[in-house]
Amino acid sequence: MKLRFSEADYFPYNGDAPSQPGLALDDIGLFPLSHLADHAGSVGQLLGKALRARFVAPPHFALRKIQGGDRHALIFVNGFLSSGKLDTSDWEQTAQGQFGHASWYHLDWSACSPADILPAESFLQPNAGIVLQPLVSWYRSMSNAEAAGKLLAKAIVSTPGWRFTLAGHSLGARVIHFALRELSRQRRQCVENAYLLGGAVDGGVKDDHCWRLATAPVKGHIFNCYSRRDAVLEWAYRGANARFSEPVGLSGINLKHVRIVDIDCTGLVSGHMAWKGQFQEILRRIDTSLGKQKNPLL
Template identity: 30%
Template sequence: DFGTRRTYVLLNISAEPTLNGEGPSEPGSAVGRQLSEPGRFAFAALCSVSLGQLFQGAEHRCFREQYLQGLVQWLGLDESVLPVMGAFLAGLGSEGSDTFHSVLQGEQLLRPVATPIVQDLVSFSLKDGQYDARARFLVRHVACLFRVPPQYLEEYEETLGERLRGQETEETEEELSRQRRKERGRKLRRYLLIGLATIGGGTVIGVTGGLAAPLVAAGAGAVLGAGGAAALGSAAGIAIMASLFGAAGAGLAGYKMNKRVGAIEQFEFLPLSSGKHLHVTVAVTGWLCSGKYSSFQAPWSSLGPCGEQYCLVWESRFLRALGSAVDSLLDGLVSMVAQEALKYTVLSGIVTALTWPASLLAVASVIDNPWGVCLSRSAEVGKHLAQVLRSRQQGKRPVSLIGFSLGARVIYFCLQELANEKGCEGIVEDVVLLGAPVDGSSKQWEKLSQVVAGRIVNGYCRGDWLLGFLYRSSSAQLSVAGLHPISLNDRRMINVDLSSVVSADSSHLSVSSGLESSPASHMTSDNLTS
């Protein structure tokens, strides 16, 4: 597609200069300080307005002000502009966003596309050895304003992360082989994207193998300071890497409970993807059953690329018992009478205990006990997940969470625990909940949303009769997130009706199988904005 519009000259460059042929002399010099003074002012102003719009709560005030002050210094602007930027941050002058956008588009360095801004914001956000979830969502927001594809941010972050880590850890032959196969398929696309991002005007030069060296070196040099790769071995470079990726280096993959925590018997993370990235996605399975979905990883085989991915392994003994109970429940409803009652229930949308057909209530004892146990265990697991994230086992990187059924309930209690503690903002970037058996009242979610920097996607289905039946003991809660949209007036909340992918016959069970064919399977942390 790129080739239809421009001519590409493929070069092989192995040196490591920045765009002007010299190594990065000071932080921000790779891109930000190469803009004109009006361009740098517009850059800072656009970020100020965006910060004020995206993170309005008092809990984000310190982050907003520190980020803005640091950005002004990063761009080499005089401190006299801070009062003006503070006014933009407070919401004044937001109508000038189009003007700032136009000024930046007029910069020679940002033609034909403004991807250098994305590079510079990523580098700036990483300079202190942490990648705050709010900072990453700001980068995504700015990228969206300039129509930079989400895949570009993914590719650049991955390349920069690999550059920063260098040869910090040894990889097995199997990991190296898998990485080489993966790299062959994406190398040209990645290098074209990076080349398109950093060379402005005239003929765009895409470069093969050696292209990543000079272009990503600029970003790494901006993060680490002068010397770039050489600084990786310095005390400052080691401190930044230890902070960003976790001091132990193993991240979530190396975390496992050494002993029982409260009522929790099992809690560990299994990797779904290889390599180390600048952001992490944790997927939480809701139950285990026989056949195709007998493992924790199986439902996430079609999860779109979204950084470093893990699935949470928790309480498998109880989740399997629940899966068996659900199978027994459905097998007991094969008679014509039960089928007619089931059909009536689905069509009428009855979800209260008083109106369930007697034939259905007669077999309720089969499932009530394992369901109740799993409800209790999921709450405890969610609280423990919050403790793991709060202790930065994943390093100081943003985390996105996705889960279905009881897995979504785990995430709900994780957010609840984080919201009850001060200073937990900036850990969680995006949340995706599918068929969540949790309270859907706006009052409850108003508090929980404060610890989510990006989006909260609530996938619901009004005709999910099985979820309604399982959750009937909590009928005092008139609103269940998995059955209804959450009526929260907040830019974070997105309600998605999954009726088209959840079949009426198996209802709640088809949420996991629907992951492979539904839009939810491609709801990565980066395309949620669009």
């Protein structure tokens, strides 16, 4: 099955998935389980065992067309616990003004669902399941984001003659990060702009090389929108990674690059779930910051 954008309204893709990466993904901010075991003893060992049991099936990946348009694809990518949720009205309501002529797609990927965070007694001790299952699902989704990013890059490369704009929230921004890194291997600039809202992916000094790679396929900019009031990134994301992570959606990207633009939305976005509702205002601020009257994509 050739993976590409077409007139099809919806297609799933579950085969020929990239091999699953190791769990110790230090370069993109997944706290290594070996360290977790060192610090947490038997709890870390139990979590590691549970994760190894879960990282076996190829990730779910499906692109659904929302509206037809020209050969400019705008792709929305949601974050944690969004798997199977097809409602994209929050994106649509705020993107219409800037991207009305584009073809819109929604990427549904293995981001886990609310049902996945319930205790799974089949592979967790019953007395630890309630505590550990949300963390298991979180780490699982973080790893699946890499596989989804590689598949998205494959879809883009398989569709010549199109322009692409990527917009992701939370772990959806992580998917985009990996897609851009994968596309960098193609040595082609096929992405117009990327919008990262409250990104759950690291952007500290140790991640500079990864972000430099991510800029290679981008013609315009990577607009990283962050808010210091995003408590989910501050406490949940950083906490799950033992406070060793610096999420781009909380404090920006360390790498200074002509194609990376950090947008401080602290005064606009008060929490992690408020990002998409402010997308239209964020786009306006981006236009203002670039000194332009209209979005350069259109």
